[in-house]
Every structure is written in structure tokens, then in C-alpha cells.
């Protein structure tokens with residue numbers, strides 16, 4: 001019964017994807033035959049799914065890139081992923097202790113909260129000019145960091161604060177010191193929430209990196225790739241790049257969900 | 269070892285007198301049950317003895333040492349188990365020794381001893397969510413014992429269990445208690461349970477929580493739940509408790 005439902009769901013998923021691709025193709029084909037157009041849009045310039053596919057395959061199997069010949073999407077994927085991972089790692093290393101501090105100590109909360117409340121409401125994109133004009137290097141990593149660190153801090157605070165006070169009582173009764181309560185009770189208990197923060201942060205970081213690479217114009221990266229392809233009028237590569245961005249974002253999310261399931265064995 | 273004394277203990281919560289002038293002495297190795305209507309301050313008394321809370325008036329002593337701050341010479345067994353969900357059975361039981369900095373091999377030995385004692389062999393590496401209520405409570409008891417407490421404080425530890433498991437666990441608890449010889453203060457709502465377990469039963473009255481009656485139970489163990497002496501005591505305790513429950517209800 002349950003398996004049947006799962007299979008039916010999967011079939012509908014696949015049909016829906018195929019349906020969308022057909023709809024896309026028909027729409028562009030009609031526009032090219034001048035039968036139909038969406039006002040204010042050059043629909044005929046949109047690549048068809050097949051053109052997009054060829055562009056993707058074409059750009060997949062080359063590693064050459066350079067001005068005007070920015071091909072080799074693998075290079076761009078690699079560059080963006082490395083930046084997101086570096087920025088997220090930095091955000092994790094800084095965000096988790098800060099979140100624990102704020103969640104645990106009223107004093108630290110009172111000191112840091114006003115700053116965090118304002119800074120976290122500046123979208124990562126608002127930091128791009130600063131990254132360009134003031135930072136010497138690592139601008140895109142910095143933008144990712146800004147995007148990732150706040151979801152991690154906020155989730156860590158929440159995780160720390162929602163630690164069951166009875167668990168803390170139990171630990172105290174068993175002779176745990178204040179420091180041991182933090183390391184042996186509060187952190188493990190907040191752990192699922194911290195990972196959830198990382199997951200949200202990764203999503204934000206991925207959005208931020210694409211925007212940052214478009215503006216910062218580092219010569220490699222998916223954001224740069226789609227912008228440059230658009231600039232060159234190679235719309236098929238541009239759309240292929242967009243799809244790659246979506247698919248990678250999706251798999252990043254899935255991989256953290258899998259990590260959650262693997263690492264957090266204690267919840268059913 | 270394990271003598272608990274409460275001297276004129278009161279606890280007020282924002283002007284509300286939850287526990288008033290309780291005097292109680294638990295002898296070394298004695299098993300005392302605390303009975304009373306809901307809200308009469310049983311949990312409060314346990315928390316005071318544990319040092320998780322401080323009295324507004326009066327003093328508590330364990331082995332003539334005044335209880336101030338968390339009293340980790342007590343073991344606490346909670347009604348809702350309160351196990352560390354990210355630790356296995358063994359990990360939970362090892363928690364106390366680990367906090368004390370006992371070496372890994374040694375605390376493993378301690379854990380295995382108590383796992384054996386509470387009959388959880390084969391479940392060492394299970395997580396709490398994989399256990400039944402009765403098994404979780406065994407872990408809770410083993411965890412308290414593994415910390416070698418002088419006094420065991422238990423807050424309706426079997427309240428969430430079905431009648432059969434409950435009877436079984438009572439027998440097990442007595443067996444472990446006799447083996448380890450620790451004093452115990454045990455809160456329950458069940459008169460039957462109190463008569464089966466305790467050397468002494470203290471009945472409390474509500475609002476404010478005070479000691480109303482104390483019953484000595486000198487029926488030798490193992491006890492037969494339906495023996496005439498047990499029945500007689502049960503009737504007397506029920507009567508004492510019944511008027512309190514009625515009074516507590518009329519106060520609401």
C-alpha cells in the first residue's frame with residue numbers, strides 16, 4: 001500500500017517534469033513560428049529544451065575557459081561549490097559558538113543581540129559593494145559567510161534555549177559541572193537544530209554566491225557563467241547554467257538531510 | 269550513610285505556600301514513601317532534598333551535612349524517565365561516572381554491572397526511543413545507581429507504566445535496593461505501591477503541603493500484596509488519604 005503510493009508519487013513527479021519540458025518547447029516553437037508571443041518578451045530567443053541540453057552537454061565536456069570563451073561549466077561548478085563550502089565552514093565555526101554563547105548567557109545575549117538583529121536584516125546582497133570596494137580578496141566567500149552565519153546563529157540559539165530543563169536537572173544530579181552541562185547536555189541537545197540551521201544557511205549561501213559572482217565578476221563561478229553567457233547572447237548556455245544551479249542547490253539540500261539522518265540516530 | 273533530615277522545611281512560590289513546616293527523618297537504608305493529593309508538594313520536597321531547589325524556611329541535612337546547592341550524593345529518578353536521547357542505554361548509565369572523570373574501562377564495567385542488575389542485558393547499545401516505558405525506567409534507575417548515591421529520590425517512577433509492568437518493576441526495585449542498601453524517598457499516588465515497598469509511609473495534606481500521618485509498615489519482605497496486614501494498612505492509609513483528596517478537591 002505504502003510502496004504503491006510512493007511509486008505513484010514518483011510517476012506523477014516524472015510526468016510533471018516531462019509535461020513542463022513539453023510545454024516549454026511548444027511555447028518557444030510557437031513563438032518562433034510567430035503564432036504566439038508573450039507581450040514584452042522575446043520568447044523566440046528563449047532556447048528550447050533540446051538546445052539547452054546540447055549547450056549543457058557541450059559545456060560539460062571541456063575544461064577550457066577564458067574571456068569570451070567561457071565554457072567548461074565544470075570549472076564554474078567547482079569554483080562556486082568551493083566558495084560556498086569555505087564560506088559555510090567559516091560561518092559554522094563562528095556561528096555555532098556565538099549561538100551557544102547567546103543562547104546560554106543572558107549577558108552575551110544582551111551584548112550581541114542588538115548588533116545581530118540589525119546586521120542579520122541586511123541581505124547578503126547588500127554586502128556586495130563592501131566586498132568589492134573594501135575587501136581585497138575573498139569577496140564571494142565573505143558574501144556566502146554573511147548569508148550562512150545568521151541562520152546558523154539563530155538556530156543554535158533556538159536549540160540551546162529549547163534544551164529540556166529536566167535533562168539539565170538530571171545531569172546536575174549526576175554530578176555534571178556547569179561546563180559539562182554545556183558540552184554534554186546543551187550542545188548534543190541543540191545539535192539537530194544546529195544542523196537544521198546549516199541546511200537553511202546552505203540554501204541562502206547558494207543564492208548569495210550566484211548573486212555575488214555576477215556582480216563581483218570573478219572570472220569563474222556559476223553566477224559569472226550565466227551572466228557572461230547572457231552577455232554573449234548564448235542563451236542556451238545561460239539557461240543550462242541556471243538549471244545546473246537549481247539542481248546543485250537541490251542536491252546540497254538532500255545531502256544535508258541525509259547527513260542529518262545519519263548523524264542523528266537518536267530520533268525516530 | 270544516607271540519613272536525610274528535614275527540619276521545619278517550608279517552600280513558598282511567589283507568596284504561595286506549597287510546603288509548610290515539614291519535619292522528616294529517613295534513617296540509613298530506610299525506604300520511605302510519600303503519598304498525597306496532587307499538588308501537595310511531593311515533587312517540591314524531592315527537589316529540595318536533591319538541592320535542585322532551596323527552602324524558604326528550614327534546613328535539610330544529608331548525613332549531618334547541610335544541603336546547599338545541587339546534592340549529587342542523591343540519585344534522582346524522574347517520572348518521565350528523562351534519559352539523554354542521544355546516548356545509548358550504556359551511555360546514559362555511564363553519565364555519572366563520566367562526569368566524575370572515571371576511566372573509560374572502569375565506567376564501562378560499572379555500567380555493565382547495573383545493566384545486568386536491572387535486567388537490560390542485550391540492550392546496551394539501544395537508544396532510549398527504541399525502548400519500552402518499563403525499560404526506560406530501568407535505565408533511569410540504573411543511571412541513578414551507577415552514580416553510587418547515598419539516597420535515592422524517586423518521583424512516581426512507575427506512574428506511566430501499566431499495572432503488570434509496574435508490579436514487576438516494584439519487585440525489581442526492592443531487589444536492587446536490598447542488594448545496594450541505599451535509603452530511598454519514593455513518591456507515589458498508589459497506596460498499594462506504598463504498602464508493598466515502604467518501611468514507612470508519609471501521608472501529606474494539601475494547601476499548604478504538610479505531614480498529616482505517618483504509617484510504619486513492619487511487614488517482612490517479600491510481602492504478599494493481599495495479606496491481611498497489608499489490607500488493613502491499605503484501608504487505614506486510604507482513609508487518611510481520602511479525606512485529604514476530598515479536602516483538596518473542595519479547595520479548588
Ligand SMILES: Nc1ncnc2c1ncn2[C@@H]1O[C@H](COP(=O)(O)OP(=O)(O)OP(=O)(O)O)[C@@H](O)[C@H]1O
Nearest residue numbers: 281282284286304305306307308309310311312313
Ligand atoms: N516552580 C514553581 N513555581 C510556582 N509554583 C510551583 C512551582 N513548583 C511547584 N509549584 C506549586 O507548588 C505546589 C506543589 O507542587 P508539586 O509539584 O510539588 O506537587 P506534587 O505533590 O508533586 O503534585 P503531583 O502529585 O501532581 O505531581 C503546586 O500547587 C504547584 O503549582
Ligand SMILES: [Mg+2]
Nearest residue numbers: 310311312423
Ligand atoms: Mg509531582
